[in-house]
Amino acid sequence: MTKDYKPSPPRSEKKGNPFLSGLLVGLLLGVGASVGLTIYLKGDSSPFLDKGTKQNTVAEKSGKRKVSEETIKPNSPDDKTLQDPNKFDFYTILPDTESKVTEQEVKNATTIKKDSYFLQVGAFENEDDADNMKAKLALQGFEAVVQSAEIPGKGVWHRVRVGPLSDVEQINKVRGDLTLNGFNADLIKVHTEATTN
Incomplete structure (x- = not known):
C-alpha cells in the first residue's frame, strides 16, 4: 500500500473565546430584561417615544372617566348616623378671619x-x-x-x-x-x- 508523504494541513481550531461569547449573550439578555422591566413599571407603551408624543398619551390617559349611575347612591336616613370623614370646618373658620374696615380707609x-x-x-x-x-x-x-x-x-x-x-x-x-x-x-x-x- 502506498503512503501519502504530503503533509496534511493542520486542523483548524475554533476561533473565538466561549467566555466572551457567553458574556455578550448575557449582556444582551440583561439589557433586554431591564428595558422590559422599565416598560412594565412605567406603564408606557415605549420608552423611545419623543416627549411630545409622551405628553399626549398622558393627557389621553387622564381624560374624563365615566361614572355609572349605580355608583351614585342617594342619601338615605341611615347615612346620617355615619360620620362624614370629609367634614369641613371652614364655615366656622372664615367668619373669624373677617376684619372691619372704615369707609375712610x-x-x-x-x-x-x-x-x-x-x-x-x-x-x-x-x-x-x-x-x-x-x-x-x-x-x-x-x-x-x-x-x-x-x-x-x-x-x-x-x-x-x-x-x-x-x-x-x-x-x-x-x-x-x-x-x-x-x-x-x-x-x-x-x-x-x-x-x-
Missing part, C-alpha cells in the same frame, strides 16, 4: 390684586420629609420652597411648592417637566393684595 387705600401660582408637590407632617422632597427637586433642577401652615385640628403641615409662577406658559412648562421627572404637582392659586396710600 377704603377711600384712601388703593389695592392692587396680584395672583401668584405655585405647583405644590407635597405636604408633610414631618419637616424632614419636606426637606427631603425639596432636595430631590433641587437635584432635578427645580427651585422649591417649604411653607409651614397651621391647620386647625391637624397640626402643622409643611408644604413643598415650586414657584411663584405668573405666566400660564411657564406653569405648563414647569408642570410638564415635573411630570416627566416623576413628580405629581397640583396648581395652587394664592391671592396677594398690595395696598398703597
